[in-house]
Amino acid sequence: MRVCIHRGTKQIGGSCIELAHEGVRILLDVGLPLDGEFGDTSLLPPVTQGIAAVIVSHPHVDHYGLLHHLPPGTPVCIGAAARRIIQAAAPFTGQPLPPLDGFDLQHRTPLQIGPFRVTPYLVDHSAYDAYGLLVEAGDKRLFYSGDFRGHGRKGRLFEGFLQHPPSNIDVLLMEGTTLSRLEEDDAFPSxxxxxxxxxxxxxxxxxxxxxxxxxxxxxxxxxxxxxxxxxxxxxxxxxxxxxxxxxxxxxxxxxxxxxxxxxxxxxxxxxxxxxxxxxxxxxxxxxxxxxxxxxxxxxxxxxxxxxxxxxxxxxxxxxxxxxxxxxxxxxxxxxxxxxxxxxxxxxxxxxxxxxIHTSGHASPSDLQRFARALNPARLVPIHSFSPEKYPQQFDNVEFRQDGEWWDV
Ligand SMILES: [Zn+2]
The missing domain is CATH 3.40.50.10710 (Metallo-hydrolase/oxidoreductase)
Known part of the structure; x- marks a missing residue:
């Protein structure tokens, strides 16, 4: 399995990851950068023709906001409630309504897309119906955290995940939103x-x-x-x-x-x-x-x-x-x-x-617990303005560049 993080190795927002195996390509998220314009097609990955499916981790525009530019007919796999929320919101927000036809993501129910087996894990996040994604292809296993936290109303789900995480993870792509905003031992209110x-x-x-x-x-x-x-x-x-x-x-x-x-x-x-x-x-x-x-x-x-x-x-x-x-x-x-x-x-x-507010993202200590539970052979920073802080807080960190192709 080959991976390219088109955007996200050094920033929050606009997440987009491409995976390729045996000539089949899929995308994980096609997000709009925080300061990006919905109409800006230059923000898309270089080749969007022939994508077998896009898997959208959750309904935040920094994870799906460029979907409407993909070639018509590209299947979009997303949670059923997440799909309905995007459809319900678009008329009111005036944001483009992307095509959303495709399979539903369901908690711990694997989907087969060509050689890729994708298993969604429902997570605690400020967006509803949000998933982390286990992607298996060949004999490799990649886990993409999406956005998550442990202190929301689905906190028990997070604790359950830590107790029974997927094993033998070769690569973990893990968000680190809070690393630029908080010290290592800061916590969030529930x-x-x-x-x-x-x-x-x-x-x-x-x-x-x-x-x-x-x-x-x-x-x-x-x-x-x-x-x-x-x-x-x-x-x-x-x-x-x-x-x-x-x-x-x-x-x-x-x-x-x-x-x-x-x-x-x-x-x-x-x-x-x-x-x-x-x-x-x-x-x-x-x-x-x-x-x-x-x-x-x-x-x-x-x-x-x-x-x-x-x-x-x-x-x-x-x-x-x-x-x-x-x-x-x-x-x-x-x-x-x-x-x-x-x-x-x-x-x-x-x-x-x-x-009165609390973050939609995991505190540094919950990120550490998450990384320890998954115990990946390599951990690649994504969705963070402070990737340089990862090696102090997590094991087996490996940096990648936006647009670079590499092997899992
Ligand atoms: Zn989010």
Missing amino acids: EAALEKQLLEQIRATSGLVMVYASAQNIDRVVTLYRACKQAGRTLVIDLYTAAILEATGNDSIPQSFWPGVVLFTPERQRRQIVRLQAFDLLKRHARQRVYREGLQQLAANAVLLFRPLHMEDLVAADVLDGARFIYSQWSGYLADEASQKWLHWLQEAGIEMHQ
Whole structure:
């Protein structure tokens, strides 16, 4: 089996790995770089014709964002829920909807693609339906970690993996997102710890609580729902969030029709719904719908899953007195151009920002436990801005360059 990491040996974002064996080629992820443009075809691997299949580890654009440029008919293997989430999100985000036809990834169920046998392992990550991938070809075994962590709501899955990892791994491609952000012994709070922090903040608020979190971070939405329930508050979601939650297809994930959840569609989203002709979607989620007056009445007993398109409605509904704002995403995004508008809005309204968040990625110590459990003959850094830190923390590290072909 031959490997080429097209992008990812020295960076986070835009992950793309090509594997070749007996004349058959497959791709693991076709991601968009963090600063890349969806339309930029120069970011693709050099040869995309004749790819037998693309396997997408999870539904984050830095792992699938260039899929739409692949030749039509290229099969895409991805988790069924991940596929639905991408399809549900695209109309709202305006991002290109890639073709996604192909096999479903299922936990520990091998797929045969020509000479490649691919076994997905469901992992704990901030994206829903995320997998690590064991790829076997000839007599070689490569494991690609994808993105993962051990402190989320699937932490038990991570511990189970460590106890029964796949054996005889020749090459491990392992993400190291946190190595550039954390010291070796720093740890992250769990989602359960976040739930407690949120509950405290909600209880200390007389008015509306706004929480700015990604609707696609399903673990976080669950955390929010659970905190609301304990505080006796109603969770207010918009149609985008309702569509994403529905797309999980999971009965135990909060939905728009659950007790303690209401739908509020901000004006800008109502225009979006008209443009998209998304009336059936709206109808499905409108069983517990409130309008501005309803929101006003509910404010002191509600938590809003905030998105910047809510700003005008919140002013118009006059719900900012005694309100609290909690930012629940990576703090790095705060420096983005796109964040300045809502940050300014918040400042104008005289509302302080609190931060409650935990990473979607494993801490350095969990990365070490993962690497020790898999005990690979060679460990190749990927998805990290600090590959140079690997040799201090892991055994058998071997560096590779973007675009270089090598043997497993
Ligand atoms: Zn990810």
